[in-house]
Amino acid sequence: MVKETTTKNAQPKLETPKKELVRHPDGTIELNVTVNPETIKKERVKIEEFFIKNLTVSGFRKGMAPKEIARKNLNEEKVREELLRKVVTDEYKKAIEKHKIQPVITPQIHIEAFEDGQELKFTAEVAEEPKVELGDYKKAIKEILSKSKIVVEKGKEPQKLSVDDIITAGITKTKISIPNVIIEREVNRLLSQMIDEIRLLGMTLETYLESKKITVEALREEYKNRAERDIKLEFFLRKVADENKITVTAEDITAAIAKIEDKNQQEEIKKNPYLVASIIRQQKTIDFLTQI
Helix, strand or coil: CCCCCCCCCCCCCCCCCCCCEEECCCCCEEEEEEECHHHHHHHHHHHHHHHHHCCCCCCCCCCCCCHHHHHHCCCHHHHHHHHHHHHHHHHHHHHHHHCCCCCCCCCEEEECCCCCCCCEEEEEEECCCCCEECCCHHHHHHHHHHHHCCCCCCCCCCCCCCHHHHHHHHHCCCEECCCHHHHHHHHHHHHHHHHHHHHHCCCCHHHHHHHHCCCHHHHHHHHHHHHHHHHHHHHHHHHHHHHCCCCCCHHHHHHHHHCCCCHHHHHHHHCCHHHHHHHHHHHHHHHHHHCC
16 A cells, blocks of 8 residues: 655745835835725725716716716726825825935835735835035135145146035035935936937937947946935035025025026026025035135
């Protein structure tokens, strides 16, 4: 007789649940959100009712078709798109409030596979304002300014420093850790802007890269370095302005707008006084640094 042997069924490997909040070393904040099916179902009903009220079905006045008939005429793709947008937006807001996060950028959302009747899982990557530790930037700037005044050879003019040289000297003494999610967002913005510009010239990205003899990877790395430098500059100037109480008055804004000759442009800029104030404050800070 052949002795029967039984083997235990292999137990399915349980997936380790992700932490709701993960703070990465570079400062990127990862929020892992799970939305239960009941919440999604309730939101779907609301969205369907909204679309039904604005739906025109043959033989009925707008929004007056019986719900059973109207539902069959709904654009399921649009319903699903709006459902995901509304649920993700609402649950993201709840998550940042729960964990007391103050994001400085819009989140990067990654939605996992989602099917009707199932829970929805998504990850949101955000970042708060980076911590800036100002070192002895004033001393560094004074040193570089002093060196520029030294005449190496008789009859030669002292070396003239650019504003960039002066600010760079200050940044080298400052500790700023920029979350990768902020850098990547800026890289994508710069690349998108560049692609739009080369299209206006009648070129494609491929022909542009070929003409420059560079790869996509090399181009992205170049823009990444540029983005990191620009972002560090922005937060360095903001910290210096805060530390030295550099402010912008209503008079400053009015005077800056008055210098714009184009009246239409003036009216457009008036709609965003905060942007004008930000630019003026940054310029005031640069002036402060160059006069140390």
